[in-house]
Amino acid sequence: MGGVMIVTGGSRGIGAATARLAATRGYAVCVNYRRERDAAERLAKEIGAGAIAVAGDVSDEGDVLRLFETVDRELGPVSALVNNAGIVDLGTRVEALTPARLQRMFAVNVFGSFLCAREAVKRMSRRHGGKGGVIVNLSSIAAKLGGPGEYVDYAAAKGAIDTFTVGLAKEVGDEGIRVNAVRPGIIRTEIHLSSGDPGRVERIGAAAPLGRPGKAEEVARVILWLASEESSYMSGALVDVSGGR
Ligand code: NAP
Numbered sequence: 001m002g003g004v005m006i007v008t009g010g011s012r013g014i015g016a017a018t019a020r021l022a023a024t025r026g027y028a029v030c031v032n033y034r035r036e037r038d039a040a041e042r043l044a045k046e047i048g049a050g051a052i053a054v055a056g057d058v059s060d061e062g063d064v065l066r067l068f069e070t071v072d073r074e075l076g077p078v079s080a081l082v083n084n085a086g087i088v089d090l091g092t093r094v095e096a097l098t099p100a101r102l103q104r105m106f107a108v109n110v111f112g113s114f115l116c117a118r119e120a121v122k123r124m125s126r127r128h129g130g131k132g133g134v135i136v137n138l139s140s141i142a143a144k145l146g147g148p149g150e151y152v153d154y155a156a157a158k159g160a161i162d163t164f165t166v167g168l169a170k171e172v173g174d175e176g177i178r179v180n181a182v183r184p185g186i187i188r189t190e191i192h193l194s195s196g197d198p199g200r201v202e203r204i205g206a207a208a209p210l211g212r213p214g215k216a217e218e219v220a221r222v223i224l225w226l227a228s229e230e231s232s233y234m235s236g237a238l239v240d241v242s243g244g245r
Pocket of ligand 1: 008009010011012013014015032033034035036056057058059083084085086087108112138139140141142183184185186187188189190191192
């Protein structure tokens with residue numbers, strides 16, 4: 001149990017729930033955040049056990065390098081990466097998508113996860129003298145459903161994460177690294193404030209087979225399970241945590 005875990009976008013929502021649970025399982029946790037310094041530092045203090053809060057935009061290579069170097073210095077080499085930082089945008093149809101929106105959507109959701117995984121592999125891979133590790137990517141059930149009429153761009157970005165998960169798992173499996181993804185359905189977090197549709201969570205949640213939206217903690221438990229030895233023979237899996245959707 002334990003090790004060093006980086007949770008990107010850990011200042012709130014699923015990331016914060018993951019950081020909290022990870023600390024109870026013995027991890028030294030790095031809570032990465034972009035803007036919410038107070039929230040991230042409060043969380044690191046609350047969970048204790050050597051947790052640190054480190055600023056950095058995952059879509060910025062310099063920030064990602066600084067994030068991993070800070071963790072090397074303060075906690076030791078990362079053994080678990082949770083690629084959680086992610087964004088949506090206002091619900092819209094494809095006709096309204098702009099290059100600026102597409103750029104941001106893919107820069108954070110896709111490039112950010114690639115850059116963080118790259119730095120993690122450099123440290124975890126036995127090929128580079130590491131001791132192995134685990135990577136858990138946050139995809140979305142939208143990758144399967146497509147996000148029609150709302151955000152096909154977000155869904156496509158998460159589709160890229162699914163493919164990345166499958167490919168990277170094969171690339172680094174014999175170097176001691178397991179790579180899996182979780183695909184949450186509708187989870188009650190602040191991400192939905194950016195969709196411009198305040199009733200969305202309850203409406204879509206009620207229509208799910210389990211009849212309600214999920215909680216961040218329900219996703220965090222699956223992330224921690226994928227990070228643990230309990231899932232030691234799983235790699236390249238896309239695990240739906242979607243209330244049956
Ligand atoms: P959230 O409450 O909005 O939290 C997202 C976190 O990511 C925040 O801490 C945010 O901090 C951070 N973040 C955003 N852009 C970042 C960047 N460029 N660099 C570093 N941090 C960044 O979202 P959530 O609902 O917990 O979602 C977490 C993950 O689950 C995302 O990947 C999301 O796509 C996925 N997911 C969520 C749901 C859902 O229904 N909630 C469903 C499917 C998938 P700042 O505000 O400071 O940037």
